[in-house]
Amino acid sequence: MNRYLMTPGPVPVSTEVSRSQAKPLIGHRGGEFSSMFLSIEDKLARLLKSGGRTVLFPASGTGALEALAANFTGPDVKVLSVSCGVFGDRFREITALYGADIVNVDAALGEGVTPEMVAEAVERNPDCGVLFLTQNETSTGVLNPIDRIIAAIPKEKRPLILVDGVSSVGAMPCFPEEWGIDGLATASQKGLLTPPGLGLVWLSERGWKTVKERKCQSYYFDLERQRKVLDKDAPENPYTPPVSLYYALDEALDEILIDGWFDLRRRAARSLAAGIESLGFSLLVKDKNFRSPGVTAFSLPSGDIPAVSKALKAFGVEPAGGQADLKGKIIRMSHYHDVRWPEISLALGSLYAALGSNRAGCGDFMKEAFEAWEGE
Numbered sequence: 001m002n003r004y005l006m007t008p009g010p011v012p013v014s015t016e017v018s019r020s021q022a023k024p025l026i027g028h029r030g031g032e033f034s035s036m037f038l039s040i041e042d043k044l045a046r047l048l049k050s051g052g053r054t055v056l057f058p059a060s061g062t063g064a065l066e067a068l069a070a071n072f073t074g075p076d077v078k079v080l081s082v083s084c085g086v087f088g089d090r091f092r093e094i095t096a097l098y099g100a101d102i103v104n105v106d107a108a109l110g111e112g113v114t115p116e117m118v119a120e121a122v123e124r125n126p127d128c129g130v131l132f133l134t135q136n137e138t139s140t141g142v143l144n145p146i147d148r149i150i151a152a153i154p155k156e157k158r159p160l161i162l163v164d165g166v167s168s169v170g171a172m173p174c175f176p177e178e179w180g181i182d183g184l185a186t187a188s189q190k191g192l193l194t195p196p197g198l199g200l201v202w203l204s205e206r207g208w209k210t211v212k213e214r215k216c217q218s219y220y221f222d223l224e225r226q227r228k229v230l231d232k233d234a235p236e237n238p239y240t241p242p243v244s245l246y247y248a249l250d251e252a253l254d255e256i257l258i259d260g261w262f263d264l265r266r267r268a269a270r271s272l273a274a275g276i277e278s279l280g281f282s283l284l285v286k287d288k289n290f291r292s293p294g295v296t297a298f299s300l301p302s303g304d305i306p307a308v309s310k311a312l313k314a315f316g317v318e319p320a321g322g323q324a325d326l327k328g329k330i331i332r333m334s335h336y337h338d339v340r341w342p343e344i345s346l347a348l349g350s351l352y353a354a355l356g357s358n359r360a361g362c363g364d365f366m367k368e369a370f371e372a373w374e375g376e
């Protein structure tokens with residue numbers, strides 16, 4: 001049976017990306033490896049509209065977040081930690097391990113973080129040297145307006161701004177230099193359409209200056225140590241890199257760097273959401289402006305979500321469930337990869353069938369979804 005993977009990471013990767021990993025391995029201390037690294041860096045610079053070095057760790061997204069925590073926080077740092085779900089909370093847990101003093105700001109599950117909330121918190125906590133934000137909260141499908149949040153903080157009062165872009169980069173605009181982000185962490189297996197295993201970290205000039213001045217609390221994740229070898233004429237990785245994943249990322253970036261890619265992701269999200277609502281499900285993110293272009297979460301009022309999930313699995317459709325407080329209460333369907341109308345109709349048709357006897361009263365879900373697909 002064909003399986004249709006709809007988890008918000010890993011996401012399906014193209015045949016070209018899969019095949020690229022089968023290329024013969026090359027040594028990582030040589031010109032060929034450096035050229036590949038520079039090609040990836042150049043493509044990432046175009047995607048992020050930001051120059052400068054990007055560090056690639058053999059790690060998942062949590063590793064990239066830990067790299068930020070190890071280099072920017074510690075017992076001497078007070079962190080303003082803004083969270084609207086599981087992943088905002090995770091960064092908080094990591095920084096707590098590194099001994100940072102943490103001030104929490106929380107939005108309710110399914111709600112987004114507003115510029116006003118953050119600007120006020122920064123104003124109230126001028127001693128916080130680091131502000132932590134999540135761009136796309138995968139556990140609820142919330143997209144936070146990072147550009148507007150940062151713009152709401154007066155420049156002279158801005159702490160170092162670290163952003164979890166693990167489930168945003170690649171699928172939606174994320175322009176750290178333009179927006180004023182100092183440290184951005186992401187990973188290969190979601191918007192970057194690559195298999196899991198690479199954690200990526202981008203820093204601003206202010207970010208690099210800070211890591212140079214601070215003593216990193218980790219050997220492996222020491223960004224300054226990485227920077228030194230990346231700055232050689234032929235950039236290297238200090239430790240053995242997962243070369244096959246580099247091949248895959250290099251290939252996948254070409255698939256993302258096409259005109260209209262972000263619009264396509266938004267269009268797929270909008271269409272899927274319209275169909276899901278029309279089927280009688282309830283979208284977790286009520287405010288359209290906060291809905292993620294990468295992942296959509298929904299519940300079934302007075303219905304049995306675990307039964308729907310089980311039926312979907314039996315059809316070969318594999319979304320994700322809820323996490324923490326939302327466990328057993330929601331389904332999350334991702335649309336990071338090249339999801340267009342055929343894939344949307346597959347997902348909606350499967351949901352329709354999975355509803356079983358609850359189907360009574362379903363709206364004209366395909367009509368709603370198609371109108372949203374065709375609309376602006």
Ligand code: PMP
Nearest residue numbers: 060061062087136138166167187
């Ligand atoms: N942050 C966000 C926003 C995520 O979505 C995830 C993974 N779902 C992580 C961090 C952790 O990434 P990983 O599972 O790759 O360690």
